[in-house]
Amino acid sequence: MLVDSPPEQSADRTAAASAPEPVRRHALRAAGLLLAVGVLALVCVASIAIGAKPVPVSDVWHGLFQNSGTGSDVVIRDLRVPRTVLGLLVGVALGLSGAVMQALTRNPLAEPGLLGVNAGASAAVVTAISFFGVTSISGYVWFALLGAGVVSVVVYLLGGSRGATPVRLALAGTAATAALFGYVNAVQLLDSAALNRLRFWTVGSLASADPATIGKVAPFLAAGVVLALLIVRPLNAMEMGDDTARALGAHINRTRVLAMAAVTLLCGAATAACGPIVFIGLMVPHLVRAVTGPDMRWILPYAAVLAPVLLLGSDVVGRMVARPSELQVGVVTAFIGGPVFIHLVRRKRMAQL
Amino acid sequence: MQRLTAESVTLAYDRRVIAEDLSVAIPDNSFTVIVGPNACGKSTLLRALSRMLKPSGGRVLLDGQTIQSLPARQVARTLGLLPQSSVAPDGITVGDLVARGRYPHQGLLRQWSQEDERIVGESMAATGVAGLADRCVDELSGGQRQRVWIAMALAQQTPLLLLDEPTTFLDIQHQLEILDLCAELHETQGRTLVAVLHDLNQAARYATHLIAMRGGRIAAEGAPGDVVTAGLVERVFGVRARVIDDPETGTPLVVPLARRGGASSAPRASASGAAAGVTAAAS
Amino acid sequence: MKAVKAVEAVRAAKAIRTPGGLSVRVDPRAVLAVLLLLAVALGVAVVLVGSGDFPMAPGEVVATLLGDGTAAQEFIVHDVRLPRVLVALLVGAALAVGGALFQSIARNPLGSPDVLGFAQGSSVGALTVIVLFGGGSFATAGGAMAGGLATGAAVYLLAWKRGVHGYRLVLVGIGIAAMLAGAIHYLVTKADLVDATRAVLWMTGSLDGRDWSHFWPLLAVTAVLIPLSLAYGRPLRMLEMGDDAAYALGIRVERTRAVLTGSAVLLTAVATAAAGPIVFVALSAPQLARRLTRSPGPNVAASAVMGAALLVVADWVATSAFGDRRLPVGVVTGVLGGVYLLWLLVTERKAGRI
Numbered sequence: 001m002l003v004d005s006p007p008e009q010s011a012d013r014t015a016a017a018s019a020p021e022p023v024r025r026h027a028l029r030a031a032g033l034l035l036a037v038g039v040l041a042l043v044c045v046a047s048i049a050i051g052a053k054p055v056p057v058s059d060v061w062h063g064l065f066q067n068s069g070t071g072s073d074v075v076i077r078d079l080r081v082p083r084t085v086l087g088l089l090v091g092v093a094l095g096l097s098g099a100v101m102q103a104l105t106r107n108p109l110a111e112p113g114l115l116g117v118n119a120g121a122s123a124a125v126v127t128a129i130s131f132f133g134v135t136s137i138s139g140y141v142w143f144a145l146l147g148a149g150v151v152s153v154v155v156y157l158l159g160g161s162r163g164a165t166p167v168r169l170a171l172a173g174t175a176a177t178a179a180l181f182g183y184v185n186a187v188q189l190l191d192s193a194a195l196n197r198l199r200f201w202t203v204g205s206l207a208s209a210d211p212a213t214i215g216k217v218a219p220f221l222a223a224g225v226v227l228a229l230l231i232v233r234p235l236n237a238m239e240m241g242d243d244t245a246r247a248l249g250a251h252i253n254r255t256r257v258l259a260m261a262a263v264t265l266l267c268g269a270a271t272a273a274c275g276p277i278v279f280i281g282l283m284v285p286h287l288v289r290a291v292t293g294p295d296m297r298w299i300l301p302y303a304a305v306l307a308p309v310l311l312l313g314s315d316v317v318g319r320m321v322a323r324p325s326e327l328q329v330g331v332v333t334a335f336i337g338g339p340v341f342i343h344l345v346r347r348k349r350m351a352q353l
Numbered sequence: 354m355q356r357l358t359a360e361s362v363t364l365a366y367d368r369r370v371i372a373e374d375l376s377v378a379i380p381d382n383s384f385t386v387i388v389g390p391n392a393c394g395k396s397t398l399l400r401a402l403s404r405m406l407k408p409s410g411g412r413v414l415l416d417g418q419t420i421q422s423l424p425a426r427q428v429a430r431t432l433g434l435l436p437q438s439s440v441a442p443d444g445i446t447v448g449d450l451v452a453r454g455r456y457p458h459q460g461l462l463r464q465w466s467q468e469d470e471r472i473v474g475e476s477m478a479a480t481g482v483a484g485l486a487d488r489c490v491d492e493l494s495g496g497q498r499q500r501v502w503i504a505m506a507l508a509q510q511t512p513l514l515l516l517d518e519p520t521t522f523l524d525i526q527h528q529l530e531i532l533d534l535c536a537e538l539h540e541t542q543g544r545t546l547v548a549v550l551h552d553l554n555q556a557a558r559y560a561t562h563l564i565a566m567r568g569g570r571i572a573a574e575g576a577p578g579d580v581v582t583a584g585l586v587e588r589v590f591g592v593r594a595r596v597i598d599d600p601e602t603g604t605p606l607v608v609p610l611a612r613r614g615g616a617s618s619a620p621r622a623s624a625s626g627a628a629a630g631v632t633a634a635a636s
Numbered sequence: 637m638k639a640v641k642a643v644e645a646v647r648a649a650k651a652i653r654t655p656g657g658l659s660v661r662v663d664p665r666a667v668l669a670v671l672l673l674l675a676v677a678l679g680v681a682v683v684l685v686g687s688g689d690f691p692m693a694p695g696e697v698v699a700t701l702l703g704d705g706t707a708a709q710e711f712i713v714h715d716v717r718l719p720r721v722l723v724a725l726l727v728g729a730a731l732a733v734g735g736a737l738f739q740s741i742a743r744n745p746l747g748s749p750d751v752l753g754f755a756q757g758s759s760v761g762a763l764t765v766i767v768l769f770g771g772g773s774f775a776t777a778g779g780a781m782a783g784g785l786a787t788g789a790a791v792y793l794l795a796w797k798r799g800v801h802g803y804r805l806v807l808v809g810i811g812i813a814a815m816l817a818g819a820i821h822y823l824v825t826k827a828d829l830v831d832a833t834r835a836v837l838w839m840t841g842s843l844d845g846r847d848w849s850h851f852w853p854l855l856a857v858t859a860v861l862i863p864l865s866l867a868y869g870r871p872l873r874m875l876e877m878g879d880d881a882a883y884a885l886g887i888r889v890e891r892t893r894a895v896l897t898g899s900a901v902l903l904t905a906v907a908t909a910a911a912g913p914i915v916f917v918a919l920s921a922p923q924l925a926r927r928l929t930r931s932p933g934p935n936v937a938a939s940a941v942m943g944a945a946l947l948v949v950a951d952w953v954a955t956s957a958f959g960d961r962r963l964p965v966g967v968v969t970g971v972l973g974g975v976y977l978l979w980l981l982v983t984e985r986k987a988g989r990i
Contacts, residue, residue, distance in 0.1 A: 109807065114814060158977065171746040174810050175919065178751055179977055181817075182915045182970035185840050189964065192833055199832055203821035278814050328825065334818025341811035342794055345804060405883055429886025436880030440743060442873070442932040449932070456874055457886040461867065464661040465651035502881075509885065 029298055032291060036305040040088075040312075047084040047312045048076055052324045055080075086209035087312040087329070090274055093221050093266040095307020096228045098281020099288070099299050103235040104259045105156070107169050108286070108344065112152075112267040113278030115173030119180040120151025121271035122202055126184045130194040137213045137272060141220065144272035149264040151176055156260070204277040204330020206315050217269040224265030228300060231258050236296045277330045279337020280307055286344065310336075356381055356416050356545070357402060357432070357513055363410030364397050364569075371397045372569030374411070379513075379562075384539040385547045386556040389566035390590050395549050396437070396517055398566070402547065403434040403515045429457035433511035435502055437518055441490040447501050448486035451477055454508030476507040480534060496527030503534065514538070516548040520555070528552075532559050553590070557581050557605045565589050581605035666929040670938050673928070677945035681725060684952050685717045715847075723846040723910055724951050724965070725944040726854045728917055730907035732943020733865050733936055735918030736925070737900040740872050740934040741893060742806045745980065748919040749904040752809030755913035756816035757787025758905060762912075763823040763835050770831070773845070776838065777909040784905030787812060792897055801879070805897070841914030841966025843951055850910050857906040861899045866936050868896055873933035914966045916973025917943050917950075923980070946972075 048064075049055045055063070055072045063076030094112065101110040112118055124147025128134040134143070158172040184202065188195035200208070234255040237245040242252055270277070284307040285299060292298035311329065314336060318327035358378040364371045372394040379385050379402070387395045400406040401413055404420045413420045420428060433454075441450060454476070455469045477483040480500045485493065490501060499519065506514055516535070520528040536559050539546050550556045556563060557577040564574040567589045573580045582605075586594045592609055599606040653659040679694075685701075686692035690712050692700070700709045701718075735748040742752075749755065761783020765771040771779065795801075795808040820839070824832050871892045874882045879889050904918065924946075925938035950968040 114810065154978075158980070168744070168746075170807060170810050171744055171751065174751045174813060175746045175977060178755075178915055179970065179974045182840070182966070182973065185836050186967040186970055188836050189833070189840055189967070192829065195832060195836060196829055199821070199824045203818075203825050278818070328822060331818040331822040334815045338811050338815030338818075341814070342808050345807040345811065346794070346797055403884065405880055425883075425888050426886040429884065432884075434880065434884035436878060436884065439878045439881040440876065442876040444930070445932040450877075453874060453877070454885070456870070459870075461870075462658045462660065464870075465659045466653070505881075506884070 029292060033298075033301060033305065036302060036309070040305055040309050043309050043312045043316070044084050044088065046316050047087060048080040050316050051075075051080065051319050052326070082211055082214060083206050083209040083315070084312065086214055086273060087206050087315055088308045089214065089218060089221050090206070090270040090277070091280065091308025091311035092304045093224060093270040094277060094280040094311065095284045095303035096225060096300060097263045097266040097270075098307075099285040099296070099303040100228050100231075100235065100259050100262055101281065102285050103239055103296055103299075104256065104263075105169055106239060106241075109170050109282065109341075111279065111282035112148075112263060113276060113281060114170055114177075115152070115155050116176035116180065117148045117152045117155070117263065117267045118271045118276035118278065119177040119184075120147040120149075120154075121145070121268050122276050123147055123151075123180040123183050125201070125272060126187050126194070126198055129197060130187045130191045138216045141216055141269060141272040145220065145264060145268035148268035148271065149260075151180070152260055152264055152267075201275045203328045204275040204333070205328035206274050207326070207328070209274070213273055217273045220265050220269035224262050224269065225304070227258055227262035227265065231255050231262070232296045232300060235259065239294065239296070275330060277311070277333055279333050279341065280311055283337050283340050284310055286340075355379060357547075358414045359398070359402060359408075359411065360414060361411040362401055362408035362413060364394065364401050364406060365409045366397075366406075370569075375569065375571065376411075377402075377564065377571065377574075379545060379547055381545055382539075382543055383545060383562040384536060384560055385545075385562040385564060386560035387547070387549045387564045387566060388551075388553055388556045388589075389572070393566045393589075394569040395566050399515055399517050399547065399549050403432060404428060405434070405436075426457045429509065429511070431511055432513040432515065433506045433509040435506045435514070435516040435519055437521070439502055441498070443491070445490055446486065447477070447482055447488050447490055447493070447504075448473070450490055450501055451482075451486075451504045451508050454505035457509060472510060473508050476504045479507060479538070480504040496523050496530065499523060499527070499531060500534075503531070507538070511544075513545045513547070516546065518549050518551065520550065520552075528555065535559065553581070553586070553607050554599075557607070558599060558602055577604055581607065663929065663931055666931055666935070666938060669925070669928040670941055673925075673938065673941035673945050677725060677728075677941055677948055680945065680948045680952055681721045684721050684724070684948055684955075685713055687952070687956050688712075688717065719848045719851050720843050720846045721948065721951075723850050723854060724843050724947050726851070726858050727843075727907040727911045727914065728921070728943040728945070728947030729862065729940040730854070730858050730903040730943075731914065731917040732921035732925075732939045732946070733862055734900040734904040734907070735943075736922035736934045736936055736939035737865060737872070737896045737903075738918070739922050740876055741896060741900075742803070743876060744806065745923050746919065747806050748922075749900060750913060750915050750918050751813070752806060753791060753811075753813035753816060754784050754787055754809075754901060754904045755908060755915070756813045756820060757790075758784035758908040759839050759913055760816050760819050760823070761786070762838055762909075763820060766835050766838065767823045767827040767831050774849075777850070780909040780912075781905050784908055785901065787816070788897070788901030788905065792894075792901075837964060838912045839966075840964045841912035841969070842964035843911055844962075844964065846911065854906055854910050857902060861903050862936070862940055865896065865899055865903075868892060869934055869936045872896060876933065912964075912966060914947070914969050916969050916976060917946055919973065920976040921946055923976075 045057060045060055048060050049057055053075055055076060059072045060076065063073040064081070097112050098110070101112060101115065102108060121144040124143040125140045128140040128143040134140050155169070155173045155176050158176065184198070188198055234245070234250040237248045237250040238252065238255060246252055284303050288299050288302040288306060292302055311333070314332040315329040318329050318332040321327055355378040359376060361374045361376050363373045364375065375398065377398065387398060389395045397406065401408055404413065407421060415423060415428060415431060452469070452473050455473065458469065459465070474483070477486060480503050482497065482500050482504055485497065485501070490498060493501065503519065519531050519535070523531065532555060535546055535548065538544050560577050562574070563577045563580045565572045565580060565585060572589045573585050581596055583594055583596050586592055586596065586607055594607045594609045596605050596607055651659050651661050682694045682697050686694055686697040692709060692712070696705065696709060697713065699705055700713045705713065738749050738752065739745055739747050741747070758780040761779035761781070762776045764783070765775045765779035769775065791805065791809045791812055795804040797804065824835055827835060871887045874885050874887050875889065875892060882889050921943040922935060922939040925935045925942040926932070928942070929935055929938050947965065950972065951965045954963040954965045954968040
């Protein structure tokens, strides 16, 4: 319900009017995607080169392909590369899950961080660490998946599934997040050993990346990516409303279940690996939509490429601003994402309450 | 004497100007209906008249004074509005909702007088929702709910009542009920009504004073019998039509022309020349 | 005939009238609910004063309060336990009224200050003091107050665009909350373990060690703002019908919203400064109160006593239900909050109202 907006809104036809014929549009989008991949490669190099111990770009190459055990080579192979690879994987996961969630809920503000999915994974991991004595990533990734799954279903239902409006869904997610972090705090309070371990995890950081972690979460992430790509076409149909989608022959319920499963896999595994990170899943799909338009077949690949750009970029920024210490990537994305989110809220005509 | 007038107002949302230099006077004791195509500014004008929207130029006068300068309660005792979108609070009963219309007449120490009680009862009786007084508003049908909101506006007991598309989303039976109710209020209680309507024929039948808008301008105004002509319909709505006498009431009845060849696909071809003065400003 | 019936239905909501033309609306059910909750709150408060390492029967507590106790009892009651319980009552009432106002402004049962970033703002303020300056409990309270008010102002200003609409307030608050959560996590990682524990304890919300110096500022703020909120209850009820309808009834929409947002922020900030961001009192108390009174609208009075009752009950559970282990009250409200959310899920979703 919007009271301050013009009663009749003129349709936005600029996109349709200025669009060149399909072939050229596809070529443009493909070229854009290629460009994005190029940017991603640059960011990866930066992520390997920049840090407490700066490494010249030539040494990056050396460390990657001609490991000879020099100081920089060790830093690169043992610290920077795993960190960058993990950032890449988690970025892809968060970007894709954000795009899928926005399409599934038809809600421009849907985001795994805001909707409490990451918080659900956190609460489950905290439980695992504190009550079940789980210490390794291979143990708590299952808990993270369980937590993410349960919370995404609860929030979806609490947000009024079918009648969900952006505000309702965001409120449901935030309320769930508040409840879950209240629980996390309580556990930490009763178990200060857990607090010491957890406080570095709940902030959302790539600092503890190692090849074992990557190996453990990669299969889940891969499964999530495949699932997300499989439901691209029905998601496209569902963006026009359930009834239209049904009329177009999409299986609504199956798509919903698959989409939730994809989001759970992607967010659960990503959160298990590096703690809850907010706003990546929100910002990237919005950015992408501005370039590609509303076609999920283009949104997903773009999001998969640009989200790690943002995540790794934020990580690099975090390493640069607080030298020789560092700002965790979760803090950086929160502070970049917050203003973007508020800008979206102010600009959009978020109808209905 | 006209109690409610707009003097060369400019109406805009942010920087998007909807209407410029628009002047309107609502005749007292009239049932004024504003019609026009989508996006012509008719709802915006109504919002300005009801002080929901502050004009960025010019002024709206109520009893000779700028409406924004008057105390909010005083305006609310003179001028009522039925907005397009209202939210019934969860679990509120019909009686309670209608009673809220008494707000401008109440105070901290005068919360519920016998007069309030009587007027609320009368308002519900007038709109035919008295039997629903104990029901929850959530449970009602669209038509019933609209009547409840009208009852609330009536309970406000204002000599002027503005209605923004009161018949939208209602079926034909309920549309007619609401309009009959409006006509009755106008005739028996002497209130001045201003309504935005979509249906030109309904407007012509019920209005005593018709304002036709296009592109933020007044295209024509006056008694429906004088205003509604084939030329006006084409000029304002871009539809070629015959205007005949309504066999029931004698008011004008607009009958769109049948499709002949490709004629209807280019109805504006002749309009651009015939009504250049109006449509030029509109586009 | 119908008119008569309608008049009778409306009359069910009773009014007290004087011959001079004054009239006050009285809803017997709401009055009963308020009295009942008040009795519960005060009763549990007396029990709470009597419980602890030096147990006292409720009768002894009352006697001591009336001045008939032994010297030891006097000391325990007046210097140790009474201020804590009074702080609990006021914090509960302040949080609940803040929640009632916000839920009403946001037109959503989930739109409460602890969801909308104010608790996080207070936390950032308090944590800054604890972690970066190593300040004591007073400086922490001051930091929390400053953080809460600054966040309130920021949310209101950022949501302003030709007026503040409920939905924009909610969404901007959510964005700010997520940002501040990042800052909180960062501050916790910066601290050494002792400070980190203190920070987490503060963020959980606890009444331990609260004394008269916490009570007086709380009393001063609530004594002004709760009556003010009560007085604005009527226009706020009109606001729930949408801005246009409220305007049409002669409400100064923006002013009402500004005053009420301001007092909600202040109440929340002062309560949080006193006891930490105790979750879910603000969220659940107004809704529970509404179900008791069965009347729509913000129900400010009923919410206030409900909040007070909830918090003393939660504190009583936290301090006595787990044997020797005295938990901070925030742990109990947090668990209750989870249950409440699930309950909301089940009941409200059926009604399609969330």
